[in-house]
Structures are given as structure tokens and as C-alpha cells.
Amino acid sequence: MKEDIKAELEAAVRATLPLKRLADHSKVALLHNIAAGLIRSVEAIVTENKRDLEQMEETDPRFDRLLLTHDRVSALAESVLAVAKLSDPTGTLLSRQQLENGLLIEKKTVPLGVVGVIYESRPNVTVDVAALCLRSGNVCLLRGGTDAWHSNQILVEVIQAALLDAGLDKAMVQLLPPDRKFVSELLTATAYVDILIPRGSQSLINFVREHAKVPVIETGAGVCHTYVEQSADLDKAAKIVANAKISRPSVCNSLDTILVDEAVADDFIHRLVPYFDAYAVEVFADTKAYQLLESFGYAHSKPATTADFGREFLALQCSLKIVSSFDEALQHIARYSSKHSECIVSQNAEKISGFMESVDAAAVYANASTRFTDGGEFGLGAEIGISTQKLHARGPFALEKLVTEKWYITGDGQIR
Numbered sequence: 001m002k003e004d005i006k007a008e009l010e011a012a013v014r015a016t017l018p019l020k021r022l023a024d025h026s027k028v029a030l031l032h033n034i035a036a037g038l039i040r041s042v043e044a045i046v047t048e049n050k051r052d053l054e055q056m057e058e059t060d061p062r063f064d065r066l067l068l069t070h071d072r073v074s075a076l077a078e079s080v081l082a083v084a085k086l087s088d089p090t091g092t093l094l095s096r097q098q099l100e101n102g103l104l105i106e107k108k109t110v111p112l113g114v115v116g117v118i119y120e121s122r123p124n125v126t127v128d129v130a131a132l133c134l135r136s137g138n139v140c141l142l143r144g145g146t147d148a149w150h151s152n153q154i155l156v157e158v159i160q161a162a163l164l165d166a167g168l169d170k171a172m173v174q175l176l177p178p179d180r181k182f183v184s185e186l187l188t189a190t191a192y193v194d195i196l197i198p199r200g201s202q203s204l205i206n207f208v209r210e211h212a213k214v215p216v217i218e219t220g221a222g223v224c225h226t227y228v229e230q231s232a233d234l235d236k237a238a239k240i241v242a243n244a245k246i247s248r249p250s251v252c253n254s255l256d257t258i259l260v261d262e263a264v265a266d267d268f269i270h271r272l273v274p275y276f277d278a279y280a281v282e283v284f285a286d287t288k289a290y291q292l293l294e295s296f297g298y299a300h301s302k303p304a305t306t307a308d309f310g311r312e313f314l315a316l317q318c319s320l321k322i323v324s325s326f327d328e329a330l331q332h333i334a335r336y337s338s339k340h341s342e343c344i345v346s347q348n349a350e351k352i353s354g355f356m357e358s359v360d361a362a363a364v365y366a367n368a369s370t371r372f373t374d375g376g377e378f379g380l381g382a383e384i385g386i387s388t389q390k391l392h393a394r395g396p397f398a399l400e401k402l403v404t405e406k407w408y409i410t411g412d413g414q415i416r
Helices: 006-020 024-040 042-053 062-066 070-085 123-135 146-165 181-187 202-211 234-246 265-279 287-295 326-336 349-358
Strands: 093-098 104-111 114-119 139-143 173-175 195-199 224-228 255-261 282-285 301-303 317-323 341-345 363-366 385-387 395-397 403-410
Touching: 006 104, 006 114, 006 139, 006 173, 006 181, 024 042, 024 070, 024 123, 024 146, 042 062, 042 070, 042 146, 062 146, 070 123, 114 123, 114 181, 114 202, 123 139, 123 146, 123 173, 139 181, 146 173, 181 202, 195 202, 224 234, 224 326, 234 255, 234 265, 234 341, 255 265, 255 326, 265 287, 282 287, 287 301, 287 317, 317 326, 326 349, 341 349, 349 363
Parallel strands: 114 139, 114 195, 139 173, 224 255, 224 341, 255 317, 282 301, 282 317, 341 363
Antiparallel strands: 093 104, 104 403, 385 395
16 A cells, blocks of 8 residues: 655656756647647546546536536647647746846746646646646646546546657656545655645635645635626626626636625616526525515525625525625625635726726726636636735736746856
8 A cells, every 4th residue: 555655756856857958849749749649538538537427416516627528628638739839938038137247147937846736626627737837847746636536547647648658757747646645745745846736625725725834826716706886787797797607607717796786786686687597596695685586586596694705606606795885895895805806897987997906806807707717718828727815926827927037147257
């Protein structure tokens, strides 16, 4: 029985040097081969994914995130090709100066080294992280959830086959055993791992933050609000809110709480009901909103409790609150936001500007669905996650942020 992951950690460190030396065109060719391998292996991938799905109820919010179809595998391959088209973020000259003593001082971007990612129920993360790390010259250690083990395993096999075909070390991308006992070893592997990135539930993120000795970049849970201000185009607002909640409710950029100005609450909710009714969206409404939903015959509403605000639903559920003013909406968001993505629907330029400058979040929206908070949608290729913290990376944590800085000093015998 396996006692530790020291061998995997040591192999990861050894693999950093040849990966750093890999030419740009070789990285691009490698990613193209990975994408081709995904397409060739689509039947095997879907089959292995079904083994994981069989262990989960379809009503589980994680089911959709776990699901891999032929179309989703094709989309994964496309995301790898999109990363291949991006410029190598390493080797960029950030600054250059010649000192009076003749020393040449340069600062360039370099890979982070060994990147550890801990995530849940998201096999697409396996491919996205591997592609981003390889493109940026980083070795990656993947620790996916036990519920996605078979899916992750087949995906990593495809990636490692492409590495071996290129004459490279398959330790550049590794899937760590799912056993919980190895998580603590990864979190404290300061001699081997340069950065840890948790992606998943708030409880996972909190656990990693509290127990890690390796530096952590959080990709936070999304508690996303949309505020319908009284000047809003209400037809447009209803469509934006419906899209933010219904299009893919299991992801972090989906809507969790609707705030609506009391001056337009009756009219707005009346327009929203047909969209929500078609998908039986369960709405946890404050007293005024609940009464309005009842008057419109909406069958899927419940009185909200305090716990329904600041809650990430990850399902066809949301909370709804009527506010009396712009300031009340801002105060509510400040209290309950996870600082992921927040939206205002308004035609008042002053209110839009005030909202976007005042709200503390990685992404702020005016008159558009929060579902756009995504590396691919922002033109960044794939992403590791959405960072809700403020150091190193904020928002889509994509290729450009998988680097650090290094100083290069060239002299000709200078001494101090």
C-alpha cells in the first residue's frame, strides 16, 4: 500500500529543468498533439466518465460539472488549441537598465516551477491546467476529487502519451492518488511545490488556506449578485438574470442573488416569472418578493431565511430581495459577496459608474450576464479558475499569471 507521494514530488522537480528548456514551437506542437489525442480517445473518455457518473445522483449539483460528452471533449480539445495560439508568457523582458558601473540589469518573466492544483468534480480542469502549465513551462501536480477519478485518469493518460511521444518526461503532468491522506503531504511540500491552487467549494478552499505551508492562490467560490436598478430596461434585465441563472447553474459565475429596486419590482418580477417557470427555478424570496411571486402564481418560491443570502447555490435555485435604494443594494453586496462577479442592470450612467467603482469584486458588469467571467470568454484561453483574492492574480487565473519575475545581472568583473 502506498505510504506517501515523495516519489511523485521528486519526479516533478526533476521535470522542471527540461520543461524550462523546451522551445516555444515544441510546446505548441505538444499541445496540438494533446488536442488530437483527446479527439482520438473520445469514446474511451466518455466511457470512463460514465463510470464516475454512475456513482453520483443526477440531481447532485456536481453531476453537470462532472459530465463529459462528445461535444464537451471536443470543446476541451479546442481549449487546448486556443492555449497553443497564445504567446508564451515566459521570457518577456519587463525592464532593462545599464548602471554607471557597467552592470546590465534585466527583469524577465519565468515559470513558477511546480504548480499543485486541488479541485473537485471538474475533469475539464485536468485538461485546462495541464495545457496552461505546459504552455507556460510549469510542471503540474493534479489532485482531483475521488468522484472524478476515472475521468481524470484517462485524461492524464492521453496527456502523458503525448509527452512520451515527444520524448518528454511524463512527470511534467501527474495525477496524484485521490486518497485524502496524501493531501496534507502536498499542502506541506515546501521543498517540492512552488504554488498551490485550490479550485472548488468554499470548504475545500478554506481547508487548503488553513493547512497549507506552500503559498496558495485562491480561486474562490462565486456568490454572484445581479442588481436591477429602477432605470433598467426590464425586458433586458429579465433576459440577463435568466441567462445568469439558467444557462449553466452549476458553475461559479452563475447568479445566486437577485436584488431589485422596489420601484420596479412588480413589473420586473412579472417579466422574469416566465423564464424561471420554464425551468422550475426555486426562488428563496424576502417577504415583499415572496408576496409578488405568489400573486403571479409562481409555484416554486419559498420564504427566504438569512442563510439564503451569501449562499452559492450551484443549482436551479437563487434568492431574491427587494431593496429600497441604490445604497441598500451596495450594502447588501458588500456584506454577502464572495468578490467574484457582480452586475448592475441600469440605464443611469451615474449609477452604473458608482456601482462599478464601488463594488469590490474581481469582475463587475453593467448590463451583461455574469456568466461571461471565464478565461476563454475574456480572450485568455483556458483558465485554472477565477481568483477572488488580490495578490498575484485576480479574476480569470490564466496563462499570463502562471509566471513570476527573475532578475538577470550581466557584468564584466565588477565588484562591490
